[in-house]
Amino acid sequence: MTEQTDILIRGARLAAELAERGGDHLAAAPVDLRLSGGAIVERTAAGSLVPRVDERVIEADGLVALTGLVDLHTHLREPGFEQSETVLTGTRAAAAGGFTTVFAMANTLPVQDTAGVVEQVQRLGDAAGYATVRPIGAVTEDLAGERLSEIGAMAQSRAGVRVFSDDGKCVHDPLLMRRALEYVRTFDGVIAQHAQDPRLTEGAQMNEGSLSSELGLKGWPAVAEESIIARDVLLAEHTGARLHICHLSTAGSVEVVRWAKARGVQVTAEVTPHHLILTEELVRSYDPRYKVNPPLRREEDVQALRAAVADGVIDIIATDHAPHPVEAKECEWDAAAFGMVGLESALPIALLTLVQTGHASWAELERLLSQKPAEIGRLDGHPAALVPGEPADLVLVDPSGASAFGADRLRGLSVNSPFLGMELPGRVVTTIRRGALTLDDGELVPAEQVAARAAVAGPR
Ligand SMILES: NC(=O)N[C@@H](CC(=O)O)C(=O)O
Ligand SMILES: [Zn+2]
Numbered sequence: 178m179t180e181q182t183d184i185l186i187r188g189a190r191l192a193a194e195l196a197e198r199g200g201d202h203l204a205a206a207p208v209d210l211r212l213s214g215g216a217i218v219e220r221t222a223a224g225s226l227v228p229r230v231d232e233r234v235i236e237a238d239g240l241v242a243l244t245g246l247v248d249l250h251t252h253l254r255e256p257g258f259e260q261s262e263t264v265l266t267g268t269r270a271a272a273a274g275g276f277t278t279v280f281a282m283a284n285t286l287p288v289q290d291t292a293g294v295v296e297q298v299q300r301l302g303d304a305a306g307y308a309t310v311r312p313i314g315a316v317t318e319d320l321a322g323e324r325l326s327e328i329g330a331m332a333q334s335r336a337g338v339r340v341f342s343d344d345g346k347c348v349h350d351p352l353l354m355r356r357a358l359e360y361v362r363t364f365d366g367v368i369a370q371h372a373q374d375p376r377l378t379e380g381a382q383m384n385e386g387s388l389s390s391e392l393g394l395k396g397w398p399a400v401a402e403e404s405i406i407a408r409d410v411l412l413a414e415h416t417g418a419r420l421h422i423c424h425l426s427t428a429g430s431v432e433v434v435r436w437a438k439a440r441g442v443q444v445t446a447e448v449t450p451h452h453l454i455l456t457e458e459l460v461r462s463y464d465p466r467y468k469v470n471p472p473l474r475r476e477e478d479v480q481a482l483r484a485a486v487a488d489g490v491i492d493i494i495a496t497d498h499a500p501h502p503v504e505a506k507e508c509e510w511d512a513a514a515f516g517m518v519g520l521e522s523a524l525p526i527a528l529l530t531l532v533q534t535g536h537a538s539w540a541e542l543e544r545l546l547s548q549k550p551a552e553i554g555r556l557d558g559h560p561a562a563l564v565p566g567e568p569a570d571l572v573l574v575d576p577s578g579a580s581a582f583g584a585d586r587l588r589g590l591s592v593n594s595p596f597l598g599m600e601l602p603g604r605v606v607t608t609i610r611r612g613a614l615t616l617d618d619g620e621l622v623p624a625e626q627v628a629a630r631a632a633v634a635g636p637r
């Protein structure tokens with residue numbers, strides 16, 4: 178059972194060859210792909226490769242193949258919050274969503290602010306085997322915003338951390354932010370900022386505007402996000418370091434990032450699937466499933482974010498998968514936790530909001546969800562394309578039709594998805610990591626089998 182089986186994928190269409198926006202996913206010529214020893218070894222026109230004895234054949238007619246998805250913003254919750262998610266359960270959700278790598282946010286307990294903790298998280302990921310886990314290091318000790326964490330030790334550790342973030346909290350002190358940028362610049366790292374001015378958002382519960390007044394909930398102004406982004410792009414310019422902005426949520430943030438990019442600042446930006454579709458109107462229900470940080474904004478913001486993906490101001494889609502236990506969500510709005518799970522719904526929402534609306538082609542989707550996040554995170558061992566010689570990390574998607582997104586689609590420990598019950602396109606059919614199946618015809622491969630394969634392959 179544990180030895181590596183070769184895989185023959187027959188008749189897949191490659192996302193990379195579907196470069197036209199609004200085009201038909203059958204427009205590309207189908208290909209056969211042979212995977213062996215963890216790599217892609219052959220690629221030919223469909224119908225040319227003959228299955229070998231013992232080779233696993235996957236019929237992919239009508240399916241689109243992308244390089245494995247990479248999430249630069251996942252909360253795996255372990256260590257410390259294992260009732261919400263663990264590295265194992267979170268990476269199972271990742272595999273179900275077509276992800277082969279996740280970057281694990283640092284707001285664990287203990288916080289991922291030492292070499293020991295990041296190495297522990299990476300080891301748990303290696304052992305589980307469902308996805309490559311790349312820990313993110315905290316910028317400040319205990320996320321307290323007072324002293325820089327052991328950034329150098331985490332970068333030099335076995336985990337080789339390149340992404341640092343206090344996500345959940347903003348690095349608010351400009352001097353600390355400056356020092357952190359100067360530090361990561363020395364080894365080509367990046368600071369991923371959760372842009373939220375804490376003073377402007379004290380007690381905030383939803384987007385600030387006429388609706389927050391109407392509902393009597395304390396507002397979260399757009400300027401609380403935009404002012405931090407404006408400051409930080411200037412600090413990035415001053416230091417010459419790389420800056421990444423987490424979960425952009427307002428039209429104004431897009432304009433600030435556009436301005437910075439035009440000046441040549443090394444800034445990249447992410448948007449979550451939920452901010453590409455949901456608006457503050459949902460808060461009228463007072464259903465805490467819609468409570469998230471940053472808050473759901475206005476329709477104009479949703480449209481501006483989609484347009485920013487289309488014109489390249491926004492670089493990537495990241496899930497901000499934020500699992501919370503039932504008690505933290507089935508309560509009054511004010512008392513509920515901020516956050517939504519998102520790994521399993523990311524690709525369907527991206528198809529619905531970007532590909533089906535003509536904002537992005539399939540080829541661009543592969544950049545948004547795989548190539549560019551890998552580049553920002555300086556991820557080693559990620560395939561640049563589905564061509565011979567590259568690692569066999571890939572996903573097969575069935576874009577035809579739509580179906581109700583049910584709780585059965587959620588494979589992590591928590592069920593706080595805002596998309597339950599929605600008709601969504603795009604079923605993730607097969608996920609392959611390092612040449613081994615993690616998701617097989619919509620079903621997760623059993624944990625023992627995935628772990629045994631991962632043990633044979635060794636840590637990446
Ligand atoms: N997005 C959220 O609403 N919550 C995140 C923190 C964060 O991403 O800021 C969490 O850790 O729960
Ligand atoms: Zn955040």
Ligand SMILES: [Zn+2]
Nearest residue numbers: 282344345497
């Ligand atoms: Zn987050």
